[in-house]
Amino acid sequence: MKVLRSIDELRKGLSGERAAGHTIGLVPTMGALHEGHLSLVRAAGDRTDAVVVSIFVNPLQFGPGEDYAAYPRDEEGDVKRLDDAGASFVFLPGADEMFPPGRSTTVSAGRLGEIVEGAHRPGHFDGVCTVVAKLFNIAGPHLAFFGQKDAQQVAVLKRMVEDLDFPLEVLVCPTVREPDGLAMSSRNDYLHDSQRADALALYRALRAGVAVLEEGGDHASAEGAMKAVLAAAGGVTTDYARAVDPGSFGPPVAGNPVLLVVAARVGPARLIDNVLWESE
Numbered sequence: 001m002k003v004l005r006s007i008d009e010l011r012k013g014l015s016g017e018r019a020a021g022h023t024i025g026l027v028p029t030m031g032a033l034h035e036g037h038l039s040l041v042r043a044a045g046d047r048t049d050a051v052v053v054s055i056f057v058n059p060l061q062f063g064p065g066e067d068y069a070a071y072p073r074d075e076e077g078d079v080k081r082l083d084d085a086g087a088s089f090v091f092l093p094g095a096d097e098m099f100p101p102g103r104s105t106t107v108s109a110g111r112l113g114e115i116v117e118g119a120h121r122p123g124h125f126d127g128v129c130t131v132v133a134k135l136f137n138i139a140g141p142h143l144a145f146f147g148q149k150d151a152q153q154v155a156v157l158k159r160m161v162e163d164l165d166f167p168l169e170v171l172v173c174p175t176v177r178e179p180d181g182l183a184m185s186s187r188n189d190y191l192h193d194s195q196r197a198d199a200l201a202l203y204r205a206l207r208a209g210v211a212v213l214e215e216g217g218d219h220a221s222a223e224g225a226m227k228a229v230l231a232a233a234g235g236v237t238t239d240y241a242r243a244v245d246p247g248s249f250g251p252p253v254a255g256n257p258v259l260l261v262v263a264a265r266v267g268p269a270r271l272i273d274n275v276l277w278e279s280e
């Protein structure tokens with residue numbers, strides 16, 4: 001496994017792979033890797049010949065007052081985990097390598113980036129699109145792997161790939177959960193024991209929403225059930241609990257799968273989670 005810090009070095013390494021006729025899989029991450037990330041690396045290894053994992057805490061996707069400075073960083077541990085998981089290249093650029101002084105261009109996620117999660121984090125999805133577009137241009141992957149836990153990010157990036165004609169396919173891997181249902185997230189590192197127990201309310205809320213839909217309840221009732229669970233939980237402040245269409249993040253479309261999405265603050269962490277519901 002090669003650990004590379006410059007765009008030029010990565011491009012050179014990958015041109016060798018391309019010359020050998022190898023396919024390239026890209027797993028963009030912000031590091032502090034957990035089993036969710038490693039499942040993406042393994043999925044990439046199953047489907048492509050050379051797996052590139054980028055680790056870059058992207059300043060553009062954090063708003064003022066968010067946790068950019070505090071975001072967990074563990075370069076040494078991450079490199080070891082990626083070696084064990086079978087990555088071929090780790091791309092670890094510094095902030096100046098990705099965003100040198102004088103840069104000006106950004107990619108806008110448009111309306112899809114302004115609703116639901118985007119309404120609570122203005123500019124977040126533009127920052128995600130800008131860095132991911134750069135990573136796509138740098139690595140030129142055949143396949144790019146993202147986790148379903150960041151469902152709106154997946155919708156935004158699929159839209160970007162289609163709208164801007166990136167010649168690659170986005171593959172989405174299932175959310176990886178702890179045995180008690182908590183969705184794995186680097187931000188879970190912020191939680192102490194009792195906050196971690198409080199955080200289980202997010203998955204409980206999603207399950208309550210699913211139960212309403214299973215019983216034939218409407219989307220508003222499912223949202224009500226999710227909000228009630230979050231409100232009843234100690235130490236949890238709800239940002240939103242919504243039933244949306246998984247592609248547009250607008251209102252669900254009759255007869256189509258419904259995505260239940262929640263976001264809440266638990267102690268110092270802001271957590272998101274979602275579950276897709278499909279009628280039989």
Ligand code: PAF
Pocket residue numbers: 028029030056058061128131132150153
């Ligand atoms: O999902 C993440 O970790 C980040 O949003 C991503 C896709 C690596 C872009 O910085």
